[in-house]
Amino acid sequence: MVKKSRLLEILESFKSIKIAVIGDMMLDDYIIGSVDRISPEAPVPVVNVVEERFVLGGAANVVNNLSTLGAQTFSFGVIGDDPNGDRLTNEFAKNSINVDGIVRAEDRPTIVKRRIIAHNQQLLRLDWENKRDISPELESKLLRNLRNCIDDIDAIILSDYDKGVLTPLVAKEIIKLANEHGKIVTVDPKPKNAGNYVGATSMTPNRKEAMECIGLDRIEDVEKLGRELKEKLNLTNLLLTRSEEGMSLFEEETVTIPTFAKEVYDVTGAGDTVISVFTLAAAAGATWHEAAKIANTAAGVVVGRIGTSTVTKEEIVAFYDELYHEWN
Known part of the structure; x- marks a missing residue:
C-alpha cells in the first residue's frame, strides 16, 4: 500500500502537472425514457423521452478525468466543423481545458455515439463517425500543434479508439518527439495498431488486448504475456489490467496488485481512468509501482457506478480510508 502521507503528497502535486491527451475525441449522447407501447408504423417500441444528456467520451473522457483530478490538460484531436464539435470544445472550455491542439475538419463529423435507453435497457445505438485515417494535411496540423507546446507539458497520453486520428505517422512522430524531449508517453492501445507504439514509456492494455497485440488467441501465463509484449514494443514498463484479478506491472520485476472494487456495476471508461491516474501520478513524482496502486484504487471507484x-x-x-483502517 502507499502510505497516506505519500498518497496525499502525490495527489497534491497533480495541480502542477501538465498533460497532453492525443486521440479520438467523442461525445456520448444518452436519450433516456420509458416504453409502454409498440409503434403502429413498425414493430418497434415507442420511447417516451424524459431526459437527454451527453458526456465526454473516448479520448475526451481521458481529458475529463485529468481535469477532474486538477491537472492542467491540453487536448489534441480532430473533430468536425459542426455543432457537435462546438458542444465538445465548449465543454472543455468550461473546465479550463486547453483546446489549441484541436483541429476542425470539414470532411469528418465529430464522433457521437447516441444511446437510446428505456427501463435501464439499451434499445439502440446510433454512431456518427468517419473511421478513415486523417489526411496528411490534418496529420501535419496535429503534429505542429504538439510541437508548439512540447516544452510546456510533462507527459503525453495516446488514447487510441481506432477512429483514424492516431495514424502510424502521427503515433510514431509523437513517440519520437516525446523521447527527444524526455517526456513520459503512455498508450491505451487498439491491438491492431500496437506496432505504432514501439518505444513508448508505457502501455495499459487489458489481458485480451495484450494477447491480440502479440497475435495470440490464448495464453495462460500472464508473466510470459506481459514480458513478451513489453519486449516486443520496447516499453519502459507495461501495466496489464486483469479485471477481477487486479493489475500486473511489468518493470525489471513483476508486481501484481489485487483489485479493490467492492462491487462492479459498469466497466465503461475504467480504462480511461486507469491511464489518466497512472500517467498523472508518475508525472507527479510517484514511482510506477505507486502510480499503478493509485490507478487501481481509482478504477475501483469508477466501476462501482453506471x-x-x-x-x-x-x-x-x-x-483508501475504507480499504485501510490504519495508515502507516
Whole structure:
C-alpha cells in the first residue's frame, strides 16, 4: 500500500502537472425514457423521452478525468466543423481545458455515439463517425500543434479508439518527439495498431488486448504475456489490467496488485481512468509501482457506478480510508 502521507503528497502535486491527451475525441449522447407501447408504423417500441444528456467520451473522457483530478490538460484531436464539435470544445472550455491542439475538419463529423435507453435497457445505438485515417494535411496540423507546446507539458497520453486520428505517422512522430524531449508517453492501445507504439514509456492494455497485440488467441501465463509484449514494443514498463484479478506491472520485476472494487456495476471508461491516474501520478513524482496502486484504487471507484465516469482526489482518499483502517 502507499502510505497516506505519500498518497496525499502525490495527489497534491497533480495541480502542477501538465498533460497532453492525443486521440479520438467523442461525445456520448444518452436519450433516456420509458416504453409502454409498440409503434403502429413498425414493430418497434415507442420511447417516451424524459431526459437527454451527453458526456465526454473516448479520448475526451481521458481529458475529463485529468481535469477532474486538477491537472492542467491540453487536448489534441480532430473533430468536425459542426455543432457537435462546438458542444465538445465548449465543454472543455468550461473546465479550463486547453483546446489549441484541436483541429476542425470539414470532411469528418465529430464522433457521437447516441444511446437510446428505456427501463435501464439499451434499445439502440446510433454512431456518427468517419473511421478513415486523417489526411496528411490534418496529420501535419496535429503534429505542429504538439510541437508548439512540447516544452510546456510533462507527459503525453495516446488514447487510441481506432477512429483514424492516431495514424502510424502521427503515433510514431509523437513517440519520437516525446523521447527527444524526455517526456513520459503512455498508450491505451487498439491491438491492431500496437506496432505504432514501439518505444513508448508505457502501455495499459487489458489481458485480451495484450494477447491480440502479440497475435495470440490464448495464453495462460500472464508473466510470459506481459514480458513478451513489453519486449516486443520496447516499453519502459507495461501495466496489464486483469479485471477481477487486479493489475500486473511489468518493470525489471513483476508486481501484481489485487483489485479493490467492492462491487462492479459498469466497466465503461475504467480504462480511461486507469491511464489518466497512472500517467498523472508518475508525472507527479510517484514511482510506477505507486502510480499503478493509485490507478487501481481509482478504477475501483469508477466501476462501482453506471456509465462513463471520472474520479476526484477526495474519492481516491476516501476509498483508501475504507480499504485501510490504519495508515502507516
